[in-house]
Amino acid sequence: MDTTLTILGIESSCDDTGAAVVRHVPGQPPEILSNVVFGQADLHAAYGGVVPEIAARAHVEKLDLAIERALAAAGLGPRDLDGVAVTAGPGLIGGVMAGVMCAKGFAAALGLPIIGVNHLAGHALTPRLTDGLAFPYLMLLVSGGHCQFLRVTAADRFTRLGGTIDDAPGEAFDKIAKALSLPQPGGPEVERAAARGNDVITLPRPLLDRDGCDMSFSGLKTAVLRARDAALVDGTLPASTRDDICASFQAAVADILVAKSRRALDLMPEATAFAVAGGVAANGAIRAGLSDLCAERGIASTAPPLALCTDNAAMIAWAGIERLRLGQTDDMSLAARPRWPLDTDAAPMLGSGRKGAKA
Ligand code: KG4
Numbered sequence: 001m002d003t004t005l006t007i008l009g010i011e012s013s014c015d016d017t018g019a020a021v022v023r024h025v026p027g028q029p030p031e032i033l034s035n036v037v038f039g040q041a042d043l044h045a046a047y048g049g050v051v052p053e054i055a056a057r058a059h060v061e062k063l064d065l066a067i068e069r070a071l072a073a074a075g076l077g078p079r080d081l082d083g084v085a086v087t088a089g090p091g092l093i094g095g096v097m098a099g100v101m102c103a104k105g106f107a108a109a110l111g112l113p114i115i116g117v118n119h120l121a122g123h124a125l126t127p128r129l130t131d132g133l134a135f136p137y138l139m140l141l142v143s144g145g146h147c148q149f150l151r152v153t154a155a156d157r158f159t160r161l162g163g164t165i166d167d168a169p170g171e172a173f174d175k176i177a178k179a180l181s182l183p184q185p186g187g188p189e190v191e192r193a194a195a196r197g198n199d200v201i202t203l204p205r206p207l208l209d210r211d212g213c214d215m216s217f218s219g220l221k222t223a224v225l226r227a228r229d230a231a232l233v234d235g236t237l238p239a240s241t242r243d244d245i246c247a248s249f250q251a252a253v254a255d256i257l258v259a260k261s262r263r264a265l266d267l268m269p270e271a272t273a274f275a276v277a278g279g280v281a282a283n284g285a286i287r288a289g290l291s292d293l294c295a296e297r298g299i300a301s302t303a304p305p306l307a308l309c310t311d312n313a314a315m316i317a318w319a320g321i322e323r324l325r326l327g328q329t330d331d332m333s334l335a336a337r338p339r340w341p342l343d344t345d346a347a348p349m350l351g352s353g354r355k356g357a358k359a
């Protein structure tokens, strides 16, 4: 299909309700006409994490409004669309179902094709939306529920080169924020505290002695908790020590990601570029470490702008356009899937993405 495509994207797999319109004229860079995201942080704040039932209900309440706003901001009506792309997994099942049902209703009413998108493919294809990256490229997808290196050779061909064997880094950032009484989501809070502190606390860099590019963050998290307990003064943690812990933790995560990225690049010498995406890719220290590595290796590096690193519907609309260009669409039998590995040939990782729900 080589005509102009204008696609509505819908995202509701975790705690962000998103709707966006992306247009692609063949031969030109894609254009994000609108990108609406309603976060739910305030709804989950009291619970120290995302509560699936609350998330699903909030998606149901906000999806219509998000779509209405996305169309209005794009200056378009429903009849100007060529299709509806929706996250069909992996994610919190109630939220994914809310999005899929909404997309089905919309597509059926307007007679539009519906395209089910893997949320991870949305993240992994974002560098093509933002930077026009050509295949093949190496992708580090690093978010609240996932951490994996992917060889991306086509819009529907992803090979997993390695990944976390336990926690995802975003999950570790969130748990550490909670342990240090910082608000959720933890990543940006830990980064802010780290900027005030210094990397002076010795923390482990697990699995660096092991070949390949598998990673582990659970032992690092435990070491941080021990460092916190050892630093308590009369049962409270001095703010300066908390900031030092954050700086030291962030430095350890960056070191692990950089060291393993070096190995992943060794495994994919044909890569034309190295891209990083997912919520944790918003972290300045991690972005800087990875871009230094790419400069050292003489390979192009890209990291989407922050708003397109975290969950959003523009990446889903774009992944939908990529699928449509390959002639791939779904129908009313499209199912919402809580788990949906990108590389179906890869052996499941032991304990990988324990939460399994976030992506
Ligand atoms: O991709 P994303 O928006 O959602 C999914 O996990 O699907 O990623 C969210 C994760 C959260 O764990 C959040 O704490 C983390 O990304 N994150 C960060 C930063 N911003 C968001 N982690 C470290 N530094 C940041 N600046």
Ligand code: ZN
Pocket: 119, 123, 143, 278, 279, 310, 311, 358, 359
């Ligand atoms: Zn995500």
